């Protein structure tokens with residue numbers, strides 16, 4: 001028999017007990033922000049720097065999480081609901097700016113590891129300073145700021161839901177499902193879209209149209225959103241965790257439906273033309289696009305955030321979802 005919700009909740013709560021003694025305030029990453037601002041200004045003083053990713057989504061900074069930055073021009077910000085260019089030309093210009101930025105970072109911080117990654121969908125500079133925080137820097141792309149602000153707006157509707165998200169993310173990394181670990185296929189961002197979609201289907205959150213999110217209204221450094229310990233020793237959290245697993249194991253119709261925040265209600269694969277036929281033809285940077293586990297990006301046109309989930313990885317996901325009940329998201333020891 002699977003463990004009771006209270007047991008699951010207590011176990012997940014216990015796995016995060018180290019956070020109660022940690023400083024989760026976003027000011028911990030403001031130093032990194034200042035360093036990057038100075039380097040960006042040396043390349044182009046008119047550019048503005050935005051922080052996004054988990055720090056923005058949760059309004060707290062967890063030790064060990066990387067920090068995502070994007071340098072935006074004044075026009076990018078003012079046209080804060082505009083679409084990001086996806087052309088090769090745009091990509092080339094971004095890579096050129098990032099090349100200059102990487103040079104400045106190397107000059108000023110010669111002990112840091114600075115890597116320019118060009119083969120990805122979005123050019124990025126990856127910086128590891130060896131001690132405190134690692135960060136990724138991109139340029140002229142609003143979508144990361146927008147999708148993080150959208151996820152945050154959802155979590156602000158019910159701040160304790162961040163525990164479900166953090167529990168799922170921790171589990172996904174430990175289970176080897178998260179794209180940040182070898183063999184993983186869904187990013188933390190993808191898992192967050194899954195969490196919010198589940199909460200929307202349950203009526204626990206109100207739908208927010210993605211078009212409502214405007215970069216011009218988003219603060220460059222995300223404000224701190226205090227994280228209270230789970231209520232009742234995690235009793236509600238435990239129920240939510242079990243219900244989340246139940247939803248993706250037995251209710252969500254992965255063969256026909258898409259996890260989507262783009263519109264209220266159900267989105268089908270048919271509707272997006274994410275069919276077997278399209279799967280056979282679609283390629284991105286030479287790699288196959290899968291439509292086995294579909295997660296629609298709320299801002300990128302025709303982008304499946306779950307594109308790396310092959311049939312094998314989908315079975316792997318299902319097996320881990322099944323096991324997660326017994327192990328309370330791999331927190332039971």
Ligand code: ATP
Pocket residue numbers: 052053054055057065066068143144145147148180187188189190297304305306
């Ligand atoms: P972590 O704490 O693990 O770093 P995170 O909340 O910062 O988690 P990431 O997965 O690092 O989440 O995502 C950061 C940003 O990268 C997202 O806001 C999104 O813009 C982009 N991103 C991540 N994964 C994808 C994907 N599969 N497709 C498109 N964009 C993605």
Ligand code: MG
Pocket residue numbers: 053054065066067068
């Ligand atoms: Mg991140």
Ligand code: MG
Pocket residue numbers: 053066067068136
């Ligand atoms: Mg990152």
